[in-house]
Amino acid sequence: MNWRSERIWVEFITGSRKISNFCWAFILFLGSSGFLLVGISSYLGKNFISLFPPQQILFFPQGLVMSFYGIAGLFISAYLWCAISWNVGSGYDRFDRKEGIVCIFRWGFPGKNRRIFFRYLIKDIQSIRxxxxxxxxxRRVLYLEIRGQGAIPLTRTDENLTPREMEQKAAELAYFLRVPIEVF
Incomplete structure (x- = not known):
């Protein structure tokens, strides 16, 4: 969802709350829970999963390795669920011609730098790259080239825009900011 007027352009950025992240976190949780359950059932000698008897898998080394993979998978799944709940990477890009300011805001991980906020003057923008x-x-990425600061990515690397859409977006933004376009 974007919002645009004659003098202000706000582009909202989706973060970690994407369907693919939900799917991967859920699949990883189920798979790692299964691995951990197999490891625990081989250790205790009880049949927690009815697909096979626990005597087929010895605790050392198969059950131990399955338990390790299960615990590691649960940690990765917990990381993904935390990133989804905190919506890491979401934010907005605000281009304000009236005040001559560009604001880039993103949410990060909790802590000292949870809020990532950059503010630049429009006159310092060298080009749209x-x-x-x-x-x-x-790889198709749109950058905001700032004098003395380098390039700031405006699109994510996993955002699958066609070359035509990328060109259209760059042209509209360059026209709005009245800066040139560079292609690399």
Missing amino acids: IELKEGIYT
Whole structure:
């Protein structure tokens, strides 16, 4: 969802709350729970999973390794669920021609730098840069080139925009900010 007027352009950025992250966190939780349950059932010698008798898997080494994979998977799943609940990476890009300011805001992980906020003057913007790399690992990223600060990515690397959509977005933003476009 974006909002635009003659003088202000606000572009909202989705963070970790994507369908794919929910799916991966759920699949990882189920799989690692299964691994841990198999490891525990092999240790106790009780049949917690009815697919196979616990005597088929010895605790050392198979049950121990299954338990390790289960615990590691639960930690990774917990990390994903925390990132989803904190909505890491979400925020907005606000371009304000009236005040001559560009604000870039993102949510990070909890702690000292939870709120990531950058503010630049529009007159310090050198250009809008498009980076296109085609091939097996296609990469299309839109950057805001700031004098003396370097390039700030405006699109995520996993955002699958077609070259036409990327060009359209860059052209609209460059026209709005009245800066040139560079293509790499």
